[in-house]
Amino acid sequence: MIREEFKALCNKKVVLLDGATGTELQKRGMPAGICPEKWVAAHPEALIDIQSQYLSAGSDIIYTCTFGANRQKLAEFGLRGEVCELNAQLARISRQAAGGKALVAGDIGSTGLLVEPFGSLPFEEAVAIYKEQVAGLLQGGVDLFVIETMIDIQEARAALIAVKESCDLPVMVTMTFDEDGRTLTGTDPVTALITLQSLGADAVGCNCSTGPDLMADFIAKMKPYAKVPLVAKPNAGLPKLVEGRTVFDMSAETFGGFAARLIEAGADLIGGCCGTAPEYIKELKLRTAGIGRKEWYPLPFSAVTSARKTVFVGADLPVTVVGERINPTGKKALQAELAEGKLGEVRRLALAQIEAGASILDVNVGMGGIDEQAMMVKAISVLSAQVETPLCIDSASPEVIEAALRIYPGRALINSISAETGKMKKLLPIAAKYGAMFVLLPLGDEGIPSTAEGRIPLIQRVIDEAELLGFTVQDIVIDGLVMTVSAEQEAAMETLQVVEWASCHGLNSILGLSNVSFGLPERIWVNGAFLAMAVAKGLTLAIVNPSAEVLMHLKLASDVLTGRDQNSNEYIRYFTSKKNPVEKQETKSTEMGITHQIHRAVVTGQTEGVAELIEKALTEGFAPQTIVHEYLIPAINYVGELFEKKQYFLPQLIQSAETMKAAFEHLEPYLQKETATANDAPTIVLATVKGDIHDIGKNIVGLMLRNHGFIVCDLGKDVDAEVIVENAIQTGAVLVGLSALMTTTMIEMKKVIELARAKGLTCKFIIGGAAVDQAFADAIGADGYAADAHYAVKLAKQLSGLK
């Protein structure tokens, strides 16, 4: 069957599929716990009987019994080597059953593993597993393919690519959506539809998981965006567990009663899944007899998707912000990370841009000295799993773009395809194969024409080529090409003319704004004005740094003024949710006295500049001891009070402690000169006990104690009792602080205290950590328990007699 014939069939009538096979096989004696495919191969008459009944009931298409006949699933039964043979044999059995009266769809199910980036199965391995199965089904002579019960969009993509790369037969893809309207890995029906139809599925839809009523809702959601026929193959209601068996209790009659609703919602092919049987299909046939297929005229739309979200773009929608910051040009931190093969900075920039309002993220990792393709694939994998925002794949290399498109679990935007003959010829088929949207760059073999008049023929040339490959104007985004006005002042208006032309021709347009102001001072205003002007001309996407508030605010305002932000909803929502500006400090710091400034620096945790403040105080004649005792210590005590009242939380307490530490470090040489204070300070030995590796809490206690005048001997983590006691003796410590987080390690504390006492040590013990409490402290003979770092300081002062 060719794809056009399949399309014609679906245009002619509501196509009836089959119902469940597994339960029917059990009725015919298939035992539980065995490989159904192998059993059917040995008992072909059972399947022929079932499928003949489906044919009699009215099925136009029957599925081969090969749902689990992939290498991964067959391996569970020791049949790894029989994939091709088994699939071919089972396809032949179904063809025999169909007898030319129905089409036979080669059935492809899940491997049971999650595919990268959501799971452990490498994407290409998944494609290879499916190609092997497809080859067998082709040998068996199937008419078309069905990829069904998919819970993960990436696995559905892998299977679809496997089919498309193996043959040109039609292929249907149905996914399983739960009651919350999402697949297991979070894909919603519209996103699944757009992703799969872009990738070349000939029909898309849902099967399993829900009953027909809920499935009708999913179909209705998909329909406005469906360029291909939709499939609905619901279960006979919701599953129930009865005496250890999962059963479905919707009757055939009730099930059939939903046929009209499914068709009304937009289903073009209907059938049954778990819990259904030939009589259910018969009911569907009866109930659809008088109902013709509903005619639909879908509106054109432009959309990109991630695995979990669809973003629509267009002239009647607010301008879509494409975050530009994932690009190593001029970003040292990002360059350094990419050079090491790390992606932390990429992820941080992604999150920051999404928070600031980016709807699509441009991803460019091109820089010297790295394998761009490998890095791009890694970045796309991680981002596509961790953020919902669709991605724009930005590279100068066709190979990099193809590798990224292949593994991207959605419909991406390509940045960009130019009119340079070589590149265009290479990239357009790649974009078409993976169904991506693309940015069209009006740059030809002779370079960039300086006028709109020169750019438009180039654009037209690419569009013509693209349309031959099946693209529509909605799939294309015209880059107006922003040139620098300081070099050529007419450039901006030429760019705007391109935007206007695109808008008049129903094309999307995009601008990378910042180039316009290159070389000028206060560039943000030029960029902002340019953005507003471009929005007025019909711009649909803008590549910007979404953290630039001026631009984002102008975009919101422009959306209101052009009527694209309906009822100004977005504008109002944004500005009413924004926090009120923080009240200005009554007194400027420079107007305060130096000691007041020091106090304030500690209280607000302003570490930067505190050393200069101390130096200034010393120059003004304040004695080091006075600075410590009259300004620093009271300031940190005040912070402690705020912490006790919960007005400060832990990061603020520590931030202040860090400022205090910086101040101390600057004062230290002066203090040593002035007195022998340090010698009088009490010493405390700190350690995380043997077997335990958690030490952040203990480290914070150390930092705080030092600020309060203790000499801290920090022994680290996983420290032997003998070492702790030995150090306590050697340092003459008056206190020992022990930390442990877990129940298995806190007992070690007791050992330390017992050993100390056995050696005649009289120092006091403070304990802390998540698993310990005062009762435990009492039980093991510790002198105190500190619930947090602040209390640890208080307790240490109290036990050591330090004021």
Added chain:
Amino acid sequence: MDQSSKLNYLANIPADPDKKLILLRLGYRSNITVLSEADQSRLDEGIRLGFSLCHNQGVWIRMEIVRRSREGIELENGLFIKSSNLARLLEHSDQMVIMAATVGPEVTDRIATEVAQGKASLGVVLDAVASEVADACLDYMVLFINKMLRKEGRLLTKHRYSPGYGDLPLEYQKDLFALLQLDKLGVAITERCLLVPEKSVIAISGIERIG
């Protein structure tokens, strides 16, 4: 039977912890704690950095409960887990799920570096983020597994239990670590049964019939 074929892996878990829980962990109390603009932006940066350093992975296995008593339960692989609390949780379950999640070593390494370099204030924020992300990974896994179980008319118990809580000794982490082959996720276990990297968690849930 070798249990490894029953292991299910999840990579890049899109854990999305409630920011309020991160703040709560850091001692923030709404309407009481006051953050200046500088505090707020430091906190936001820290949280974002924390998320970007977490590499979330998970694994789970479904096991039959073959024997039970008030004192504990026995699994199909012969492992007896002695804990009356756990036995109570699994009262209506004939199967259970053992799961684990880790956020990977990068965030814990960074916490150590920041603290060592005197930036403990950032360290504690990263620490709180990593802890909440690890928990959120398990929450995600519970949702994920429930979606699969619902098709059978089953669901996980509302609560999950972990070694180290109540009367379930931390020592069981060794058996569960081996069963889940956590070394394949880059996780190690110390002699005292602590998981390394630190922000790695193991939990147990029962599988019950819906209704």
